[in-house]
Amino acid sequence: MSEGEDAEATRAQAVGIIRDALRREYDGLIDLGDVEGRSVSETELVFTTRALAAMSLQLLTGFPSAEAAASVTDGRDDQGIDAIGCSPSAPELWLVQAKWSEQGKARFGVEGALKLLHGLRQLDNRDFDRFNRRVRQHADRVRDILESPECRVHLVVAVMGEQASKDQARQVIEQAAADFGAAVECHVLALPDFYAAAHRGGLPQNVELVATLPGSWYTQDIPHRTFSGLVGADEVALWYQEHGARLFDRNLRSHLGVTALNLGLVETLRTTPETFSYLHNGITVLCDSVETEFFSRPVVGAPVRLRLKGAAVVNGAQTVASVYYAYEKHPEKVSLAAVPVRFISVANAPEGFARSVVAATHTQHPMGSRDFVALDEVQNLIREDFRATLDKEYVFRRGELVPTPTAGCSLEEAAVALACGHPDASLSALANASTEHLWEATPEGTYTLLFGRRPSALQIWRSVLLLRAVREALHELKPGLTGRAAAIAERGGLLVAHLIFRLDGAAGIDDPDAEWEPVLGDVPGRVRQVLAVLIPLVDDLFGSNSFVATIFREAERCRLLAETAVRTLTDAERTPQLVVASPPQQPRRPSSARLLVEHRRIPDGTQVLYQPGRVEERAIGRWLDEDPRRYLATWSNDARHPLRWAADGRLYSVNGLIRHIWQSAEWREAWSAVQGPRYWIIPGEGSLADLAEALWDAKALRDTGE
Structure with missing residues (x-):
């Protein structure tokens, strides 16, 4: 052959x-x-x-x-x-x-x-x-x-x-x-x-890592073999480069994904990599087994290479993702940094030990820039100003209960609104990219620009009201916009607010005698005018194939859009009209609960089970396990309150019961948005969302004849 x-x-x-x-x-x-x-x-x-x-x-x-x-x-x-x-x-x-x-x-x-x-x-x-x-x-x-x-x-x-x-x-x-x-x-x-x-013969493969401890590490063998020391940040970056998201595949062998990048970690690696190990928490790696390869003498603290089989990062995914992100941009800088790492072998460990380690390592809440901002005396003064002049609440510490929209606002909402009202459009881009950008307290940092000359409670409150009015107007226009126009309206909301501030929203914002209701009343019309200019302008400046997802997060692009839009909007003869389509002919999909009730898809008295996602399981799993009834509810065909919670016997909406569970468990970092139908399942049949989607798909097939 x-x-x-x-x-x-x-x-x-x-x-x-x-x-x-x-x-x-x-x-x-x-x-x-x-x-x-x-x-x-x-x-x-x-x-x-x-x-x-x-x-x-x-x-x-x-x-x-x-x-x-x-x-x-x-x-x-x-x-x-x-x-x-x-x-x-x-x-x-x-x-x-x-x-x-x-x-x-x-x-x-x-x-x-x-x-x-x-x-x-x-x-x-x-x-x-x-x-x-x-x-x-x-x-x-x-x-x-x-x-x-x-x-x-x-x-x-x-x-x-x-x-x-x-x-x-x-x-x-x-x-x-x-x-x-x-x-x-x-x-x-x-x-x-x-x-x-x-x-x-099996998917996915076990992750095998190689970790080099150059020296000054320590170990213990009882009761479980553990190594602790510093690993080069570039080596940590290569872990993710080789294994991707499988690196975090430990919690019951289910995918965790990469958590959000920490901008502070990336900035430290870019500017002062040699200080990284002093300023940031390390990571914890569990493995099924570990082998040592010494470079010289086999003694504790001497340079050694660890070979870990069945490895997974169970705490510090944010650190790994940030190190990898920084490594892509600045490999020469990252190579100068070291990451504190703890390796734990679970070989011969009792059942449940790995889960205990995962749960314990996720109860830590390290201080971030947002937390340090809350220590600024300016925030206390603003809260006092809110109470004295407006009789409203201003919340600036993490974990405090956010007031209702009519009763006040939070530091986050205030910072975003002030960013939109700032003369520089790039601040709206920073807020769009991540609110973490808003807490930089250096002399030229964003926090200093927004709060350095302490804004009055009146200015903050009116800024918040204007931003809320813009968002409400955009929400009202949403059904009439489709495709790229809808994407621009949705992702460019903060720049739209900035333009309205620029046009006529900033005048008198800090004057108690200035009428503010007329300004808010004009917002819906102004939003239509701004969108009529902004939607075609995006394609004119950046091309119809440009990615909307990133345009409104980039400072220079937002500056260019803002300056060009302002010139057009101040010329009444050149300002186009926004074309809003009639509502779509297809009927709007009812909520999952209403759809299920209308079709009597689930018999009264059927037991449904709360199935928390992986993030929620880590956050409130122990609380749920304390009383198994917290997982259970029974279904009744009432579109408004179809779930009766076994833990207290009361009726709730599908989303409302999820919120109630999170609040009862004191989960302070819980998301504001809830997709309740995806959390409640009927064993053997699927989630409420799945059942409702099947009903809707069946209707669509009947209507279209597919």
Whole structure:
């Protein structure tokens, strides 16, 4: 057999092993309903392509097989996206395009790259109506992720071939990633990657880490083997580069995702990396086993290399993500930093020990810039001013109960409103990117610009009222805007508020005798005027293919938009009119509870179970476990209050009971937004959201005749 024939035989054998692994892992899990009636060969091709997309997602995220299979979106109107993966606890999104080849010779070229990027742009523009049903079912979560300041997008190319990506195709993706922002990463998986996964016979693989302790470390063996010391930050960054989100796959073997980047960590690494180990908490790594390789003498404290099998970061995911982010930008700086790390081997540990470590390490609440700002005496003076002059409450300490909208406001709301009212539009961009930007208290920092010359309670309160009025006006316009226009209106809300401040909102804002109600009354009309200018201006300045998700977080782009918009808006003859479409003809989807009640989908008295997400489980799991009734409720077909909580016997709305549970557990960091139907499940049938979605999809199919 010639060398070429031998290579062909080896490739064919690898393809066969991969095909068998896909069948073994995903048989019965991949949706093939749209290819019923086709030939066996066609159906097999569709299955293997979709299973390849699922395997890619599972390799990169650690999703269980069923969840990875359910994430497949391949089919008509997929817009180049064969699978969508959404982190359940972090603003992280994976978009997969898969290409199968029975010969193992698939290629990924410019055409495929452009299709994948086209799909990302369609998502960014909120053009969900152009996608198929499989994509649309992820619409809410995708929208939430793309709107998050800490959003990270992973473009995944999966090809059944040895050469995964041509240089030209890779350049297309990298350029688009640069346009979208720094939070886009490209991953290429090829035949060797899938062969290695299939050959292991299990997904995902156990994470194996190598950690170098140069010296001054210590250890203990009783009762559990532990090593503590400093690891080079660049080595920590390489952990994530190699293993991705699987690095955090420990809590009951379920995916955690990368938590939000900590801007303070990144800034320390960029400016004073040598101080990093003194200023920031370390990370904790659990592992199934650890082996030591000494460079010289085998004594405690001497340079050693640790090889850890079955490793997972159980505390410090934020640190790892921030180190990796900084390493991408400033590798030479990060190489000068060290990270305190504790390695714990759970070999021979009693059942529940690993969970105890995870729970204990997540009860720490380190001080951040936001907490130090609360120590500023200026904040106390502002609160006194609120009470004395306005008879309202101003809350500035973390954990304090935020007043109702009519009773006052919080420091966060005040800071965002003042940022919008500042003459420099870049401050609205900073607030849009992350409120963490607002707490920099250096002489030129944002906090100093906003609060350095202590604003009066009247100025703050009127700024807050104006921002609220802008947001309410945008909310009212939302049903009449679609696609890219809707995305610009939604993500550019803070810049819209800035422009209204610039035009006529700042005059008299600190004058007790100035009438403020007329200003607020003009806001809806002003919002329409501003949007009429802003929506086409985004495309004129940055192109119709620009990514909306990042435009309003970038200081220079917001400055340019603001200056250009102000010139147009001050010229009445040049100001266009906003075209708002009539409400969509399709009926608006009722709430999940109302839909279920209208169809009597769930019999009265059915028991439903609260299934907390991974973040909530860490935060309130112990509290829930103290009384098992806290997990339980019974269903009654009342659209307003369908749940009777077993813990107190009272009736609640679906969302209201979730909020009540979080408040009762004193979870201070709980989210303000609640998607209650996804938390309540009927064992063996699915969540309330799943049941309601199935009813709505069935109605849509009847209406469209699909």
